[in-house]
Amino acid sequence: MSDETSFLSHARYGKDKVRIFRIVREGKWHHIVEYNVQALLEGDIETSYTEADNSVVVATDSIKNITYYIAKISPHVLVPERFALHLATHLVSKYAHIHKAFVAIEQLRWSRIPVPGEQGTAEHPHSFIRDGDEKRIVKVEVDASKGKDKIIANVTAGLSDLLVLKTTESAFSGFVRDKYTILKEVDDRILSTSIDLTYTFAPVKIPKPADAQVEEFVVPAEIAPGSVWDTAVPTNARKVTLETFATDNSASVQATLYRMARLILAQHAHVQTVSYALPNKHYIPVDMGYLGVENLVPAQAEVFMPIAAPSGLITATVSRK
Numbered sequence: 001m002s003d004e005t006s007f008l009s010h011a012r013y014g015k016d017k018v019r020i021f022r023i024v025r026e027g028k029w030h031h032i033v034e035y036n037v038q039a040l041l042e043g044d045i046e047t048s049y050t051e052a053d054n055s056v057v058v059a060t061d062s063i064k065n066i067t068y069y070i071a072k073i074s075p076h077v078l079v080p081e082r083f084a085l086h087l088a089t090h091l092v093s094k095y096a097h098i099h100k101a102f103v104a105i106e107q108l109r110w111s112r113i114p115v116p117g118e119q120g121t122a123e124h125p126h127s128f129i130r131d132g133d134e135k136r137i138v139k140v141e142v143d144a145s146k147g148k149d150k151i152i153a154n155v156t157a158g159l160s161d162l163l164v165l166k167t168t169e170s171a172f173s174g175f176v177r178d179k180y181t182i183l184k185e186v187d188d189r190i191l192s193t194s195i196d197l198t199y200t201f202a203p204v205k206i207p208k209p210a211d212a213q214v215e216e217f218v219v220p221a222e223i224a225p226g227s228v229w230d231t232a233v234p235t236n237a238r239k240v241t242l243e244t245f246a247t248d249n250s251a252s253v254q255a256t257l258y259r260m261a262r263l264i265l266a267q268h269a270h271v272q273t274v275s276y277a278l279p280n281k282h283y284i285p286v287d288m289g290y291l292g293v294e295n296l297v298p299a300q301a302e303v304f305m306p307i308a309a310p311s312g313l314i315t316a317t318v319s320r321k
């Protein structure tokens with residue numbers, strides 16, 4: 001139903017905040033992941049909105065059940081990019097009238113607890129620690145609108161809430177000075193940010209699942225181990241980001257951001273764009289001049305007031321030519 005004044009211009013639905021914890025046991029060596037999953041669908045679903053026609057609705061409860069089922073059967077469950085692709089491909093393959101699936105995953109951090117071992121410190125086989133608020137982020141859009149055997153996926157991934165700080169080798173000078181300018185130029189300051197990083201892959205082709213149950217799933221080579229997300233790879237995005245933050249003699253957040261993004265693009269041919277959102281979390285030297293105590297000389301200041309808000313917010317996307 002549409003009338004002269006309105007029509008349904010967009011419709012997408014599904015389940016949000018599906019919480020999953022998964023164990024993969026390799027004998028006594030256990031792997032774990034904890035995910036918050038959002039799985040949304042698009043397709044021939046207009047009549048569910050316009051005519052109260054539920055015959056086209058895969059219940060969001062079923063979408064949740066499928067999410068748990070794929071977490072159980074998928075050999076890819078430990079890698080969020082690959083698990084997301086498996087889930088989204090299953091959804092568009094299973095239902096003739098569903099043409100696109102959108103899966104977003106937030107992976108919570110669990111690291112192995114270090115314990116004394118025979119040769120120094122070892123990682124514990126089945127005990128873990130939540131060592132930080134950092135999350136690994138994945139978004140996939142799986143598009144079967146050209147046919148169930150011509151599935152294309154767009155994959156975006158990265159991390160969020162990676163909190164870092166350095167106490168020197170950060171400066172900020174040469175900026176616009178006018179009647180609004182209070183900020184002093186500094187050749188030494190604290191630099192702290194909570195890193196949000198996303199990178200996009202070139203569109204990947206998803207091979208048609210071989211079995212009727214669409215439970216088989218072949219991961220495209222771009223998303224295989226050795227890729228930008230793989231922490232075993234020396235040039236993985238998290239490591240490049242942290243190392244550049246630590247070692248760059250920063251002229252500004254902008255300049256350090258650009259450097260990080262270019263390094264990731266240079267080292268990973270399948271990555272098309274790299275985006276960062278970097279809040280500049282200010283640390284203000286406390287003025288103790290009224291006590292006759294010097295605390296304002298940039299490289300010598302020792303007591304700072306961390307400022308929760310406002311923060312700067314420096315964002316950019318760097319793209320492959």
Ligand SMILES: O=c1[nH]c(=O)c2[nH]c(=O)[nH]c2[nH]1
Pocket residue numbers: 172183251252253254280312314
């Ligand atoms: O690295 C910075 N970039 C800015 O754009 C900016 N603006 C500001 O007040 N301090 C900073 N620092």
